[in-house]
Amino acid sequence: MAVDVPTASPGPQRGRGPPRCMSLSPSLPPGTLLPPAPKMPRLLLLSSLWLLAASPTSSTFQRPTGSPASPRLQYLLEPLHGAVHTQRGATATLPCVLRALPRNYRVKWSKVEPANYGESVIIITNGLSHKNYGPLSPRVRLRHSHRYDASLTITDVALEDEGRYRCQLVNGLEDESVSLTLHLEGVVFPYQPSNGRYKFNYHEAKRACEQQDARLATYQQLYKAWTEGLDWCNAGWVLDGTVHYPIINSREPCGGRLLLPGVRTYGARDKQRDRFDAFCFTSALQGEVYFIRGHLSFKEAGQACRNHGATVAKVGQLYAAWKFSGLDRCDGGWLADGSVRYPITAPRQRCGGVPEPGVRSFGFPSKEQRTYGTYCFAGA
Numbered sequence: 001m002a003v004d005v006p007t008a009s010p011g012p013q014r015g016r017g018p019p020r021c022m023s024l025s026p027s028l029p030p031g032t033l034l035p036p037a038p039k040m041p042r043l044l045l046l047s048s049l050w051l052l053a054a055s056p057t058s059s060t061f062q063r064p065t066g067s068p069a070s071p072r073l074q075y076l077l078e079p080l081h082g083a084v085h086t087q088r089g090a091t092a093t094l095p096c097v098l099r100a101l102p103r104n105y106r107v108k109w110s111k112v113e114p115a116n117y118g119e120s121v122i123i124i125t126n127g128l129s130h131k132n133y134g135p136l137s138p139r140v141r142l143r144h145s146h147r148y149d150a151s152l153t154i155t156d157v158a159l160e161d162e163g164r165y166r167c168q169l170v171n172g173l174e175d176e177s178v179s180l181t182l183h184l185e186g187v188v189f190p191y192q193p194s195n196g197r198y199k200f201n202y203h204e205a206k207r208a209c210e211q212q213d214a215r216l217a218t219y220q221q222l223y224k225a226w227t228e229g230l231d232w233c234n235a236g237w238v239l240d241g242t243v244h245y246p247i248i249n250s251r252e253p254c255g256g257r258l259l260l261p262g263v264r265t266y267g268a269r270d271k272q273r274d275r276f277d278a279f280c281f282t283s284a285l286q287g288e289v290y291f292i293r294g295h296l297s298f299k300e301a302g303q304a305c306r307n308h309g310a311t312v313a314k315v316g317q318l319y320a321a322w323k324f325s326g327l328d329r330c331d332g333g334w335l336a337d338g339s340v341r342y343p344i345t346a347p348r349q350r351c352g353g354v355p356e357p358g359v360r361s362f363g364f365p366s367k368e369q370r371t372y373g374t375y376c377f378a379g380a
Helices: 044-055 200-209 219-227 298-309 315-324
Strands: 003-005 082-086 092-094 106-113 117-124 128-131 140-142 153-155 161-169 177-185 186-191 244-247 260-268 277-283 287-296 341-342 356-361 372-379
Touching: 003 044, 082 092, 092 177, 117 140, 128 200, 153 161, 186 200, 186 315, 200 277, 219 260, 277 315, 287 298, 287 315, 298 372, 315 356
Parallel strands: 082 177
Antiparallel strands: 003 260, 092 153, 106 117, 106 161, 117 128, 140 153, 161 177, 186 277, 244 260, 287 372, 341 356
C-alpha cells in the first residue's frame, strides 16, 4: 500500500610547439650598434592596431544565444494567480483579459471534467454577443468591464462548481488559452451509513454525500484536510474514483506503527464492485443550524423542526455550521440521516474529553429512543 504524504571546446593541440623564429637580418660583427628604428606615425600605428583587432580569425559566424523568447501568449494576458478562492453561495470571477483584439475572434469558456476526460462548454462570445450553454447557464455571465475583458462571473457558487476552467481564444491557427482553478473553502468529513462501514460502492458513496448537503471530496481536499488534522482509520471513496484514508497518528489497526503519517491510498478501485466509506466535502451554509432541546424520538425531532418552519439538519449542514459559524453545543441531537451528533469548537472535559475540536457522534441509535434533542436547519 503506497503512502502519499507535495560539446566542449577543443583543448590545445599536443606535440606541436610554437613555430621557430627565423632572423631576416644580415649577420653583423659582434658589438655593432644598430641605428634606432624609424618612428611610426601615431595615426598609422592606431589604424594598424584597429585593423589587426578587427580582422576576422574565422569565416564562420555564430547566431547569438540568449535572445529573449517570444511570449507564449500573443493575445491573452497570463493571469496573475492561477486559483480563485470562494465559498458556496458567493459570487466568483475567473479572470480572462485580452491584450489585443484580433479580427474575427471568439472566446470560449469551458469547465474541464476529469472524470470523463472532456470539457463542458459554458459560454461563447465574439465580443459583441454571447451564448450560454449547459447547467451553469443561468448562473454565469461575462464581466465585460471593458472591451478587452472576457472574464467569467459565476453567481451563487455551488459545490459542484469547484474545478478547473479554461478560457480559450479561438482565432484560426492562432488559438491560445489560459486555465484557472476555482477553489471552495470548506470542510471534509468521513461518512458511513447506519448499517456499518464499507457499504458503499462509488456511485452509492457519491449519492450519500449529495443527500447530506455535500459532494464527494477531491483528493486535494482530502489532503488539505489531513494537513489540518483529519485522522481517520477507515478508507473512503473520493471524487476521482480512488480510495484513501488520512492518518496523523500511526497505530496498529491503521496500517501499523512503522508507516509514516500521510494520506494512504488503495489507488483506483472497481466503482461497481468494491465497497468503502465516503469522504464528503461541504462549504458555507445559506441558512442557519440551531438546536432544540428535549427528549425526542426521531419522528418527534422532525415535527419539532417543522413547528419552527425548519427541517432536521443534514450531516453536511452541521459540519458547515461548526466550521463556518462556530456552532458549539455539548448536546447530542438528531440529524436527518438518523444519526446523533454534536459540534464542539471549544473542547472541554465534559463534552467528550477529546482535546481537538470536531463534530462528535453517538452513531445511529434506535429512532424510538427519546434521549436527544434535535438540530434544525432554516434556509436563508
